[in-house]
Amino acid sequence: MDTLNEILSSPAISLELFLSTFVLFFLSIALYFSVYILLKYKKDATSSQQYELEKKSFLLSSIVKISLIVYIFLFGLFAFSIDDVSALIPGAMCGAGVVGSGEFGTSLVALKFIAIILSMLWISIDIQDQKGENFPYFQKKLYFFLFLYFLLFLTWLLEVNFFMSLSMEEPVLCCSNIYKADTNSFLFGMDIVEVVVLFYATYLSILISTYLQKRTLLFFLSIVFLYLAYISIVYFFSTYIYELPTHKCPYCILSKEYYFIGYFIYASLIIATYYALYGVMFSLKTKTQKKIVIAYSVFIFLISLKYIYYYLINNTLL
Numbered sequence: 001m002d003t004l005n006e007i008l009s010s011p012a013i014s015l016e017l018f019l020s021t022f023v024l025f026f027l028s029i030a031l032y033f034s035v036y037i038l039l040k041y042k043k044d045a046t047s048s049q050q051y052e053l054e055k056k057s058f059l060l061s062s063i064v065k066i067s068l069i070v071y072i073f074l075f076g077l078f079a080f081s082i083d084d085v086s087a088l089i090p091g092a093m094c095g096a097g098v099v100g101s102g103e104f105g106t107s108l109v110a111l112k113f114i115a116i117i118l119s120m121l122w123i124s125i126d127i128q129d130q131k132g133e134n135f136p137y138f139q140k141k142l143y144f145f146l147f148l149y150f151l152l153f154l155t156w157l158l159e160v161n162f163f164m165s166l167s168m169e170e171p172v173l174c175c176s177n178i179y180k181a182d183t184n185s186f187l188f189g190m191d192i193v194e195v196v197v198l199f200y201a202t203y204l205s206i207l208i209s210t211y212l213q214k215r216t217l218l219f220f221l222s223i224v225f226l227y228l229a230y231i232s233i234v235y236f237f238s239t240y241i242y243e244l245p246t247h248k249c250p251y252c253i254l255s256k257e258y259y260f261i262g263y264f265i266y267a268s269l270i271i272a273t274y275y276a277l278y279g280v281m282f283s284l285k286t287k288t289q290k291k292i293v294i295a296y297s298v299f300i301f302l303i304s305l306k307y308i309y310y311y312l313i314n315n316t317l318l
Helices: 002-008 011-040 048-088 095-101 105-131 138-165 192-211 215-242 261-281 286-314
Strands: none
Touching: 011 048, 011 138, 048 095, 048 105, 048 138, 048 261, 095 105, 105 138, 105 261, 192 215, 192 261, 192 286, 215 261, 215 286, 261 286
């Protein structure tokens, strides 16, 4: 109980848990309507019941859309709350120690990242469904929502258990030890420089596949890019943000000491992945192509800026 009281003494965590529970409550209401509509809905029917179901679907879409928008913005609060609670845990210098100390920390962060991208895609499907004639994505978006709801519910369970499992007495490792420089091999025995080269090569491949409208290839590359981006941020680019070769951490870049640059970096990566998957789901028209190119290029610019600046100033690498 003492641990619980200490955890909830953080305003950021209390607000995060309250709002995430609040969002899940409204999504649970939407889940009930979704199941009801799917059981009753017949696409080609013209009865009064079908008309009522379509009216309910507008209410359903509004509830889900607003709830998901709130959930998306809650990711920033979650990141802030992780950093905030690090002051309560012995040895934790930033969010890395907190995430590593909790039983579900790593899984929780990964699931939240995925859930945000899928939430953005659901909102896009709903918008396209409202625009189209005869609601072309009506049933598909409801089935998609069922999957998304259980993912969000699982994420909520992990989040509650994660915060409740944190110990205020047992010391944890700091980020310098968690991401220490003894990792000499990554993908297929590649070192970090080779991974970074592959990272940039994948970025260029995404641009080419977007231009050629190769949707299957774009899907594969966008997923691979996420993994390469994570490794590159932790073990290469973060060291130039901190200007310290031994400091490797994906969480410290979120702090005010580094002008909260991490929030912009991760937001641009999420948006870039979203636009790529949006193009895969619908079509790679010129407008969507431009958004994909711009989003990925903004991310590359943000993540490369300190590295280029450091090299130009010092004429050497860390």
